[in-house]
Amino acid sequence: MPRVGVLALQGDVREHVRTLETLGAEVVAVRRPEELATVSGLVIPGGESSVIDKLARTFGMQQPIRAAIAEGMPAYGTCAGLILLADRIADGIRGQETFGGIDITVQRNAFGSQIDSFETELTVAGFDEPVSATFIRAPRVVETGPAVEVLASLPDGAIVAVRQGALFGTAFHPEVSGETRFHELFLDLVAARAS
Numbered sequence: 001m002p003r004v005g006v007l008a009l010q011g012d013v014r015e016h017v018r019t020l021e022t023l024g025a026e027v028v029a030v031r032r033p034e035e036l037a038t039v040s041g042l043v044i045p046g047g048e049s050s051v052i053d054k055l056a057r058t059f060g061m062q063q064p065i066r067a068a069i070a071e072g073m074p075a076y077g078t079c080a081g082l083i084l085l086a087d088r089i090a091d092g093i094r095g096q097e098t099f100g101g102i103d104i105t106v107q108r109n110a111f112g113s114q115i116d117s118f119e120t121e122l123t124v125a126g127f128d129e130p131v132s133a134t135f136i137r138a139p140r141v142v143e144t145g146p147a148v149e150v151l152a153s154l155p156d157g158a159i160v161a162v163r164q165g166a167l168f169g170t171a172f173h174p175e176v177s178g179e180t181r182f183h184e185l186f187l188d189l190v191a192a193r194a195s
């Protein structure tokens, strides 16, 4: 089983490490370029995307992550992680940047203050059974380029899971509800690239 990383600058790192370890992966908390160089795939956790962006730039991680993504490293982002994998943010705070890689525009905190957090059952392309999805101050995808596959939408049409090649992201947090299928997909992409 190849070694994978969870970007550990801010956010719910531990939940992702635990989920990946449950699936038998060897997992590294990635904070520095030297650690990134040892992994074959990267999970970008939920948290606060503007803070993760700032810390990534401060610690010299932005360019190495962009380079790894450009070389085809599989990556999975949840919530803030999805924002960081988006090529564009509709409403980023001033100067906010992303790693990019998925040809989408995201809107942060897209579900308003009354419904900051909610849970719902979602049908996801490629999964036999629905997913119990937890949304916490979640983004939504407001534009998708031609190479982007929509994996899940809410009943109102809001796109909440997308994939482009070896990169994918969910606006919700499977790692907090014991859902493991997205992490399995991530590990499958890592294994496919290694073979």
Ligand code: GLN
Pocket: 045, 046, 047, 048, 049, 050, 078, 079, 080, 081, 083, 108, 109, 136, 137, 138, 139
């Ligand atoms: N609202 C957060 C952001 O913009 C994301 C929230 C989350 O990751 N749960 O980064």
